[in-house]
Amino acid sequence: MRIDIAAVGRLRNGPEAELVSDYLDRFARTGRSLGLPSVNVIEVEDKRGGGSTAEAELLARAIPSGATLVMLDERGQQPTSPEFADKLAGYRDQARDLCFVIGGADGIDPTLRQRADWQISFGRMVWPHMLVRVMLAEQLYRAATILAGSPYHRA
Numbered sequence: 001m002r003i004d005i006a007a008v009g010r011l012r013n014g015p016e017a018e019l020v021s022d023y024l025d026r027f028a029r030t031g032r033s034l035g036l037p038s039v040n041v042i043e044v045e046d047k048r049g050g051g052s053t054a055e056a057e058l059l060a061r062a063i064p065s066g067a068t069l070v071m072l073d074e075r076g077q078q079p080t081s082p083e084f085a086d087k088l089a090g091y092r093d094q095a096r097d098l099c100f101v102i103g104g105a106d107g108i109d110p111t112l113r114q115r116a117d118w119q120i121s122f123g124r125m126v127w128p129h130m131l132v133r134v135m136l137a138e139q140l141y142r143a144a145t146i147l148a149g150s151p152y153h154r155a
């Protein structure tokens with residue numbers, strides 16, 4: 001299994017980058033004994049202003065072939081954290097490669113969105129894509145702690 005996050009935009013040094021790095025480090029440490037690999041972040045950027053169509057082409061090229069595509073979209077399903085953890089464990093047990101996809105300011109182009117195996121939402125409100133990266137990294141870490149039976153997730 002491998003896990004990638006394919007995201008539009010370059011995350012510069014700053015609070016969001018620190019949080020993503022911290023949660024993904026924690027995920028790697030907690031996930032190791034659970035058979036979960038560390039997460040690789042792939043960033044794409046269209047400097048020619050081609051919008052979501054051009055970004056979709058860059059994302060499609062960057063997504064590892066054969067990966068199961070989990071797209072982040074406010075219109076998607078809203079799993080609970082334990083449901084997300086179960087799904088992650090299921091993908092691991094099936095040895096599937098996972099690629100989470102986060103769009104840019106114009107969202108994920110429908111041509112790419114239709115390839116999604118699963119669309120998940122962090123609520124119906126729209127969040128800035130860099131915050132969505134932080135939230136996804138935290139939910140991955142939370143999922144690992146749930147699978148490990150550690151007390152981080154108390155609900």
Ligand SMILES: C[S@@+](CC[C@H](N)C(=O)[O-])C[C@H]1O[C@@H](n2cnc3c(N)ncnc32)[C@H](O)[C@@H]1O
Nearest residue numbers: 072073074102103104107108121122123126127
């Ligand atoms: C600023 S949003 C773009 C919103 C855009 N209006 C659209 O139609 O998708 C940038 C990216 O952040 C992610 N995102 C924003 N809000 C989200 C939410 N509530 N749940 C899941 N992902 C979200 C999506 O991947 C989205 O493509």
